[in-house]
Amino acid sequence: MALDLRFPLAADLLIPHRPPMALIDFLLESNDNYGVATVDLHEKAVPLLGNTLHPAAYVEIAAQAYAAMRGYCILQQGLPLQPGFLVGINRFVVSNQVGPDDRLRIEVETVTEIDRFYVANARLFLEEGELVASGGFRVFSPPAADVQGRGV
Template sequence: MASSIETYIPHRGAMRLIDRLVSVGPDLVAVEADVRADRLFVQGAYLPAWVGVELMAQAIAAWAGARAMDRGEPVSIGFLLGTRRYVADCAGFAVGSVLRIEAHAELVADNGLGMFDCRIYAEEKELARAHVSVFEPKDGMAYLKESEGTPG
């Protein structure tokens, strides 16, 4: 099912770190990221492992975007709230590698809060894992304006 990821996520330009939607289901998504030397955050021959948290968040965004599209709604912005127990078994992801990022929805509440179990793999080897908390308000842009005190 590999398809253009920009259909499903709001991230553009250098901030888009994932490249393909591989599969999506009711509570699971898999995406791929090509680790290229010209990618934002790459240092020398590696993308630092701490960037894995953002890769996981963008995988979750792809899942949310696919769900929105299924409902006939536009893709919206969401917010990374935090992680629990982010563990990486490497200092960085090698340039030239293709990462597979999977996110499994453990909890998605009606108020937009969600918790996901996420994993990053390269060549079938698990390199990182975490529980990621996110928030997707009904209208992300209105939420941002309201939180800044700007009238909608």
């Protein structure tokens, strides 16, 4: 039976994360280099710093949105999902605080790919359109055979 890859796609079809670590909800659109995802923080176990989202959570949300975009591209080719690991962060800036009841729209794009290393950018917006965080990150995606059986 073929997988239905029409948008919006539930993130759990595209990323390896499971609750409580799974943060994004849906992939709304995607192509080879760009994707848009959403997260409703209301019923998530999000890390907080006081009453606002912990700064590291913005990066994790962005990385999961990127994983969903890559997962979509991989599944479109009829291939099994590949593991990916966040290996670096570049100039990630939180410009506005987000609370545990907010909804976010995440835009991610690939800047470049070099031998299974991906350099990407992300912008996170409140549902109303206000930019709350942006920055770059790097992901390494080893061949699946290299990580099988290692609890990844």
